[in-house]
Amino acid sequence: MLDATEGEQQHGLPPTPGSPPTKFLKEHASDLQADFCLVTDTNAWDVDTPAITTRLRGLLYLEATVTGPSHDLHSGLFGGAVPNPINVLTGILGQIHDADGRVRFDGFYDGVRELPAELSAQIRGLPLDEAGFLASVGLKHGHGEVGRTLLERIWTRPTCDIDGIWGGYTGEGSKTVIPAKASCKLSCRLVPGQDPQAIEAAVQRFFEERLPPDCTVSFRRFSSFPDIEVPVDTPWMQAVRAGLKDATDRDGVLIGGGGSIPIVGWFREHLGLDMILVGFGLDDDRIHSPNEKFELKCLRNGIRSHAAILGRLAPGQRG
Structure with missing residues (x-):
């Protein structure tokens, strides 16, 4: 819900222009053309509710x-x-x-830029258990930029x-x-x-x-x-949202992500692809930590959702 599984390298220098994988993307751009790219490296809202991440910080x-x-x-x-x-x-x-x-x-x-009023209201209206989120890491009090909610601090600031x-x-x-x-x-x-x-x-x-x-x-x-912003008004996004509803009987929540996935930016820069980020991780999965986990229910939701999304992408089935 709050942070993407980060794709950036944890040690050593990341790929730079002219080196793999960016060099490969540029050299094979014509072979890698597609309508859009579906990335499964983000979180669900909760164990039952799917989410589509529409923005990542750089x-x-x-x-x-x-x-x-x-x-x-x-x-x-x-x-x-x-x-x-x-x-x-x-x-x-x-x-x-x-x-x-x-x-x-x-x-x-x-x-x-400040968020559009509609998006800001949507974020503030999400049912976040802030006390529970903080308690999961042994804390009682939030910290950060004054006048911003926890989700705004992580997703938009x-x-x-x-x-x-x-x-x-x-x-x-x-x-x-x-x-x-x-x-x-x-x-x-x-x-x-x-x-x-x-x-x-x-x-x-x-x-x-x-x-x-x-x-x-x-x-x-x-x-x-840099950061990533995903357009939400494309036919591909409509098909993905419909597929998630088919698979889980719940509307996918549009959320932000505080982490970074470099390959998303490289695909957009070098291939011109729209990216849609649909993941099934949870806040308590302990990403990058000892005892990292992935719930079986999330795995099953992911399998069903991808099958349903493919069905919705078939000709005449979008929306």
């Missing part, structure tokens, strides 16, 4: 490294006299969000999160060291209207403008791709 994933002294130093001999890269890095990271939970990179919200941070001595026991460098990983989830390249440049400026003398910062990019 992703900018960076690693930043702040460097200071030429080598690690003794904190007793040099503490208070030289810049500590960990202190510098955490000081910068602590400035990324304002008191209302908004990201402070210059121009971060340029081009971000851009974010920046610190995904990892390291530097200095982190082993057993103690070692009084001022490190030569400190690093972090940042992920920005992007929404319609945002340019990943412009955001990346703004992140770099944000860090550079806050560095003290004798410190430098370098960046490594792991992922960079």
